[in-house]
Amino acid sequence: MREQEDRERHRELAQFLRTRRARMTPERAGLPAEGRRRTPGLRRSEVALLAGISVDWYTWLEQGRNIQVSSQVLESIAHALQLDADEKKHLFLLALQQYPAASTQAAPEISPALQRFLDLQGTSPAYVTDQRLNIVAWNRIASMLYGGYETMSARERNSVWRTFTSPDVRELLREHWESHARHRLAQFRASYAKYAGDPWWTDMIGELSRTSEEFRAWWPRHDVLNGPEGEKINYHRAVGKLTFEQVSFIMSDEPNLTVTLNVPAADGDTVAKLSKLLKE
Incomplete structure (x- = not known):
């Protein structure tokens, strides 16, 4: 192996x-x-x-x-x-100038304090990803906006898989889908350097290549990127256009976890729409 x-x-x-x-x-x-x-x-x-x-x-x-x-x-x-x-x-x-991470990743533990932090973000959709870009924790508004993580399978909660295979994500992002997808893929490629050859990654890459024409075309480009997307625009079927600034950080006590916050734009319009959504 x-x-x-x-x-x-x-x-x-x-x-x-x-x-x-x-x-x-x-x-x-x-x-x-x-x-x-x-x-x-x-x-x-x-x-x-x-x-x-x-x-x-x-x-x-x-x-x-x-x-x-x-x-x-x-x-x-x-x-x-x-x-x-x-x-x-x-x-x-x-090039193996750092020790490669373990081939198998234990499921991350989400502390009660971290979950409370997510829940306290109110109208800021917040979630946590592991190094495979699986969504492993979230708050209520994130689940309402991005599609109900509670009912998704483990594969559906992988943000790369969902980006390239879900019609709902394409509708949520509309004309911004391609830039988002390329960004997410570049993050995925950057993480892959630590796990090249690992069976989970090999299976996921193979399945995405068979399923998505865009993934198949873009994966050989070897684009790599870390960090948040900056301004992010979503379109929700009930409340319309939503504008965010994305902020992310790595947990100091769990470096394999990244917390992402989509902070509503300062004009107040997005906050008002998300507040309405939370009341429904």
């Missing part, structure tokens, strides 16, 4: 490096342009030159070979490919 997970991790690293090399241009990298190229992006030799490592060494990484690399080499590659903070973290996780 561990060998299979390592192979998958190395394959994921290789694909990630290739996608990041393909998006670079000689001009962006500070290299002289040499006419038209048959394939987009930099050559492997150019990345190796920029990173100050041998072409063979970099090629082996893109081939998914089982080789050990130092943090210094990874720093150089991240600089050469101009990775942002999330992408650099993703690179380090895939």
